Amino acid sequence: MTTQSGTTEAKASSGFDEITILWISEGMSCDGDTVSLTAAGQPSIEDVVLGLIPGLPKVNLVNKVLSPSLGGEDFLAPYRAAARGELEPFILVIEGSVPNQNIIEGDGYWTSFGNDPETGRPQTLNHWIDQLAPKAWAVVAAGTCATFGGIHAMAGNPTGCMGLADYLGWEFRARSGLPVVNVPGCPIQPENFMETLVWVLQHAAGSAPPPPLDHMLRPQWLFGKTVHEGCDRAAYYEQGDFSKDYNSPKCQVKVGCWGPVVNCNVPKRGWMAGIGGCPNVGGICIGCTMPSFPDAFMPFMDEPPGGTLSSMVIRPYGAVIRRLRGLTNDMVNHEPRWRHNKRRLTSGYDPHWRA
Amino acid sequence: MTTTARSTKRKPAQIVDMSWDPITRIIGNLGIYTKIDFANREVVECHSTSSLFRGYSVFMKGKDPRDAGFITSRICGICGDNHTTCSNYAQQMAYGVKPPKLAEHITNLGEAAEYIFDHTIFQDNLVFVDFCEAMVKATNPGLLARAERTDAPRGDVHGYRTIAEIMKAFNPFEGEVYKEALKVSRITREMFCLMEGRHVHPSTLYPGGVGTMPQPNTFTDYLSRLMRVIDFIKKAVAMNDDVFDFFYEALPGYEEVGKRRILLGCWGAFQNPDVVDYRYATMNEWGRAMYVTPGVVVDGKLVTNNLIDINLGLRVMLGSSFYEDWVNEDPFVTHDPLGNPVDMRHPWNQTTVPVPQKRDFDGNYSWVMSPRWYHPDTDEHLALDTGGGPLARLWSTALSGLVDTPYVKATGGTVRITLPKGEKLPETTLEWKIPKWSNTLERDRARPYFIAYAAAMALQFLEEAMGMLRSGDTKVYENFEVPDESIGCGFHEAVRGVLSHHLVIRDKKIANYHPYPPTPWNASPRDIYGTPGPYEDAVQGQPIFEENGPDDFKGVDIMRTVRSFDPCLPCGVHMYVGKGKTLSTVHSPTYGANHG
Numbered sequence: 001m002t003t004q005s006g007t008t009e010a011k012a013s014s015g016f017d018e019i020t021i022l023w024i025s026e027g028m029s030c031d032g033d034t035v036s037l038t039a040a041g042q043p044s045i046e047d048v049v050l051g052l053i054p055g056l057p058k059v060n061l062v063n064k065v066l067s068p069s070l071g072g073e074d075f076l077a078p079y080r081a082a083a084r085g086e087l088e089p090f091i092l093v094i095e096g097s098v099p100n101q102n103i104i105e106g107d108g109y110w111t112s113f114g115n116d117p118e119t120g121r122p123q124t125l126n127h128w129i130d131q132l133a134p135k136a137w138a139v140v141a142a143g144t145c146a147t148f149g150g151i152h153a154m155a156g157n158p159t160g161c162m163g164l165a166d167y168l169g170w171e172f173r174a175r176s177g178l179p180v181v182n183v184p185g186c187p188i189q190p191e192n193f194m195e196t197l198v199w200v201l202q203h204a205a206g207s208a209p210p211p212p213l214d215h216m217l218r219p220q221w222l223f224g225k226t227v228h229e230g231c232d233r234a235a236y237y238e239q240g241d242f243s244k245d246y247n248s249p250k251c252q253v254k255v256g257c258w259g260p261v262v263n264c265n266v267p268k269r270g271w272m273a274g275i276g277g278c279p280n281v282g283g284i285c286i287g288c289t290m291p292s293f294p295d296a297f298m299p300f301m302d303e304p305p306g307g308t309l310s311s312m313v314i315r316p317y318g319a320v321i322r323r324l325r326g327l328t329n330d331m332v333n334h335e336p337r338w339r340h341n342k343r344r345l346t347s348g349y350d351p352h353w354r355a
Numbered sequence: 356m357t358t359t360a361r362s363t364k365r366k367p368a369q370i371v372d373m374s375w376d377p378i379t380r381i382i383g384n385l386g387i388y389t390k391i392d393f394a395n396r397e398v399v400e401c402h403s404t405s406s407l408f409r410g411y412s413v414f415m416k417g418k419d420p421r422d423a424g425f426i427t428s429r430i431c432g433i434c435g436d437n438h439t440t441c442s443n444y445a446q447q448m449a450y451g452v453k454p455p456k457l458a459e460h461i462t463n464l465g466e467a468a469e470y471i472f473d474h475t476i477f478q479d480n481l482v483f484v485d486f487c488e489a490m491v492k493a494t495n496p497g498l499l500a501r502a503e504r505t506d507a508p509r510g511d512v513h514g515y516r517t518i519a520e521i522m523k524a525f526n527p528f529e530g531e532v533y534k535e536a537l538k539v540s541r542i543t544r545e546m547f548c549l550m551e552g553r554h555v556h557p558s559t560l561y562p563g564g565v566g567t568m569p570q571p572n573t574f575t576d577y578l579s580r581l582m583r584v585i586d587f588i589k590k591a592v593a594m595n596d597d598v599f600d601f602f603y604e605a606l607p608g609y610e611e612v613g614k615r616r617i618l619l620g621c622w623g624a625f626q627n628p629d630v631v632d633y634r635y636a637t638m639n640e641w642g643r644a645m646y647v648t649p650g651v652v653v654d655g656k657l658v659t660n661n662l663i664d665i666n667l668g669l670r671v672m673l674g675s676s677f678y679e680d681w682v683n684e685d686p687f688v689t690h691d692p693l694g695n696p697v698d699m700r701h702p703w704n705q706t707t708v709p710v711p712q713k714r715d716f717d718g719n720y721s722w723v724m725s726p727r728w729y730h731p732d733t734d735e736h737l738a739l740d741t742g743g744g745p746l747a748r749l750w751s752t753a754l755s756g757l758v759d760t761p762y763v764k765a766t767g768g769t770v771r772i773t774l775p776k777g778e779k780l781p782e783t784t785l786e787w788k789i790p791k792w793s794n795t796l797e798r799d800r801a802r803p804y805f806i807a808y809a810a811a812m813a814l815q816f817l818e819e820a821m822g823m824l825r826s827g828d829t830k831v832y833e834n835f836e837v838p839d840e841s842i843g844c845g846f847h848e849a850v851r852g853v854l855s856h857h858l859v860i861r862d863k864k865i866a867n868y869h870p871y872p873p874t875p876w877n878a879s880p881r882d883i884y885g886t887p888g889p890y891e892d893a894v895q896g897q898p899i900f901e902e903n904g905p906d907d908f909k910g911v912d913i914m915r916t917v918r919s920f921d922p923c924l925p926c927g928v929h930m931y932v933g934k935g936k937t938l939s940t941v942h943s944p945t946y947g948a949n950h951g
Contacts, residue, residue, distance in 0.1 A: 026377070026384055026406075026407065028407070028409045029432070030382075030429055030430060030431050030432035030435065031382045031383065031431075031432040031433065032429070032431070032432020032433070032435060032555050032556065033432065034432065035382070035432045035433045035555060036432075036554070036555070038476065038480075038537060038540065038541075039540070039541055039544050039554065041541055044537065044541075046528055046534060046537060049528055050528060064377060064379050064380075064381075065379070065380065065381075065382065065481070066380070066480070066481075066527075067379040067380060068484055068489070068490075068527040069379050070375060070379065070909050070910060070911065070914050071375040071376070071377055071378045071379040071380075071914070072374060072375035072376055072377070072378075075377065075379050076377075104711045106711075106712065106713065107712065107713035107714075108677070108710070108711025108712045108713065109406065109711060110407070110408055110711060111384065111406055111407045111408070112384070112406035112407075113377060113384075113406075114376055114377060115374075115376055115386075121713075121714070122406055122714060150429075151426060151429040152409045152410075152414075152429075154414045154426075155414070156413065156414040156416065156417065157409075157410055157413065157414040158408075158410040158413050158414070158709055159408065159409065159410060161409075186429065186556060187432060187555065187556060245832050245834055246559075246561055246563075246564060246565070246566040246831070246832040247564075247829075247830055247831055247832045249568050252566075266553070271548045271552070271553040271554065272541065272544060272545060272548060272554070273541070273545060275545045275548045275549060275576075276545070276548025276549065276552050276553045276554070276558075277548075277552060277553065277558070278552060278553065278558040279558075281548075281552050281558070281559060281566075281567065281568070282552065282558075282559045282565070282566030282567050282568055283552040283553070283557070283558020283559040283560075283566055284558070284566070286425055288556075294422075294425075294426070298418065298419060298422050299418075299419035299421055299422055300419075300421070300422050300425050301419075301421045301422075301561065302419075
């Protein structure tokens with residue numbers, strides 16, 4: 001199932017020359033998605049902010065971690081202006097899950113972002129989302145917490161937190177007609193996020209259609225395939241050859257890897273600049289990009305239930321194929337007999353040969 | 356407050372409320388609320404609050420203990436790997452498993468890359484914006500004019516002629532060093548990923564070892580990247596020394612900014628694989644063998660470097676925080692494995708019950724608790740700080756005098772760090788000397804020195820790992836069983852300082868789990884005894900050197916102090932109410948705009 005986002009309700013993009021990114025990381029978050037963003041080199045955040053990438057609007061990035069501001073009202077000024085409807089267009093990026101304020105009686109709060117200028121009371125994240133999401137040109141959820149709830153929405157959590165689309169409604173549409181754009185990952189793979197942002201910005205500039213998203217509002221070109229489909233250890237799987245512990249370069253499905261059923265491109269893409277990853281470098285996939293993360297995947301180091309059956313089924317086939325490939329491999333590990341340093345040429349060369 | 360110009364003539368107080376919420380260029384939610392006496396140019400009062408609660412110790416209960424390293428990594432988006440590492444240390448104690456030596460080297464190499472990455476991006480892209488040309492021009496134009504006339508003494512190393520040129524190189528998104536630091540932060544994260552899979556939440560770390568495949572290229576890929584940044588590190592130390600020395604010289608009395616009593620904690624980093632066995636009973640021996648020596652330093656003296664003493668002294672206080680007390684609950688751990696009694700306020704016995712409530716600066720105002728260290732000799736509950744991490748690590752290591760390696764040597768009063776020849780600069784030995792003060796500039800100065808320290812240790816770990824690999828010893832993981840009942844504790848140095856994880860297992864499940872990262876120590880509010888948290892000490896009474904008056908005040912000196920601690924988690928500060936009369940209220944200082 002696919003949501004061709006924006007194709008039904010989208011207003012024609014006016015092709016903005018300039019756009020502001022209002023980033024709020026005050027969800028149930030660790031700021032890891034902001035930090036991860038700075039690892040991207042394709043393109044880097046400074047490439048986008050300094051206008052190196054052609055075809056994008058001028059970008060004004062407002063992000064707590066990178067802000068040159070000293071903080072407080074100076075930092076909050078653009079958020080307040082946007083809430084008053086005096087700053088547009090802007091893209092709202094939320095990092096961290098949205099806590100349930102309704103379970104709190106009285107004046108308590110799970111997380112806040114600045115204070116009410118009139119009362120001096122903390123303004124909750126929920127307040128800011130209510131103010132800003134309806135006015136935003138686009139709304140982006142960065143990280144599995146903001147997209148689906150993530151680790152902080154684990155069973156037994158006290159805050160009742162949830163993803164942005166759970167909070168705004170999955171049918172929510174921003175001014176652009178785009179639904180919430182979900183970029184899951186714990187944290188976001190740096191280049192996955194930058195690539196999505198670049199597409200959204202190209203769309204804002206009027207030079208690209210809306211980004212194609214799947215039914216969970218994820219960019220299709222990044223999350224359309226499974227970990228296993230891009231894993232360079234998958235061949236061990238096909239040959240029924242599995243790691244029994246973490247000392248092995250073989251397929252890790254029997255020691256906890258959920259890669260065959262998880263939508264994520266990290267093994268194919270590497271973590272950054274093609275370096276690192278998860279099961280491709282010995283780290284079991286714990287499903288951190290998925291809506292059911294983490295509960296469906298715990299205990300992480302146990303074999304996924306489905307892995308038992310499939311690895312059992314593949315084993316006899318794999319054993320035969322592995323043996324046959326071994327024989328062929330042995331054959332192709334020998335050079336042809338005409339490669340020698342003897343006095344006679346044996347390659348079959350005939351100067352007068354005609355077809 | 357000791358500067359003569361200030362203390363001789365005390366003027367009638369002119370108090371203004373100033374607040375900054377949220378604080379930028381840190382990790383996490385933090386608000387700082389002060390009263391500033393502009394007549395006498397000092398901070399008289401400060402409240403600080405943190406406004407985020409997620410509840411790790413609540414939702415980890417009942418889960419499989421092997422999941423703890425994966426879950427706790429998500430506590431922090433810039434040093435999550437420190438949590439995974441620390442969690443695995445605690446689990447290894449609880450399971451009674453010792454990972455293969457090569458796994459320790461790989462973990463050490465990953466953590467070394469984390470220090471280099473994190474300190475670099477924080478110092479050059481977050482902290483140094485407070486010292487850059489644009490900021491100094493807006494806060495101390497007179498100082499900038501002087502910086503333009505002042506030659507940089509170490510220009511032969513870093514290539515900048517004057518102090519102002521260095522400051523210009525740190526202008527955000529435009530300065531040369533600012534941009535280069537972003538690139539270096541990527542190269543060093545690639546080094547990290549080679550060892551721990553991905554950043555910041557590792558994929559290849561497990562209790563019992565690592566899943567990283569030890570191959571020659573694993574280590575040469577790391578080494579070649581390390582050598583690519585080695586000259587950048589030498590230059591960073593030189594540039595930082597030049598700028599901070601200039602501040603002391605150009606602004607007499609600046610050493611008072613962010614100064615507090617020397618109360619430093621360091622829980623040790625970089626396990627020595629030849630010694631560590633993760634048994635509680637031998638924790639003193641393997642703790643002292645770590646390549647960053649644990650220690651509690653009080654008033655310049657080493658109180659202990661025994662991790663068992665350190666562990667037993669931990670107390671978690673309430674007093675200003677949004678929680679119910681647990682003092683009437685049943686304890687989880689009455690005695691440690693050596694038979695020593697464990698206090699009810701020790702993390703092993705803590706129960707976290709959040710109570711969201713109205714923020715009240717005269718009562719409870721923060722989601723942060725107040726960790727303290729009980730000093731048995733003086734019967735004090737010390738509000739230790741970490742000096743942002745590097746200051747306490749270098750101080751404890753220098754005083755202990757135990758680290759003696761080819762690249763790093765602790766002499767008793769200094770730490771000597773030797774970095775090899777790089778692309779342009781020759782082999783260089785840097786010497787960090789124990790400073791006169793625990794203050795803002797020394798916290799900041801220690802940071803690049805510790806980057807050099809981590810790089811130097813990485814060279815040793817690489818050599819040892821390559822040696823093992825060449826001899827055919829490639830085992831990186833040891834199997835274990837999760838026991839029905841057990842306890843464990845992990846001690847590590849997160850980038851920002853002390854990190855402990857305390858784990859209790861019952862019926863093979865997590866019965867209790869409490870991670871204590873550095874920021875709760877640094878940013879804690881007043882405890883039940885009224886003892887102020889470290890930020891409080893540091894900001895309280897600090898002089899104001901900014902040239903702006905109340906109308907266009909930016910508070911850069913206060914922000915420099917807060918950032919010198921490298922805040923990275925929900926945190927809180929509360930300072931006692933000053934005696935001055937409040938004349939006016941300014942909700943938040945801005946660039947020239949009065950939001951009264």
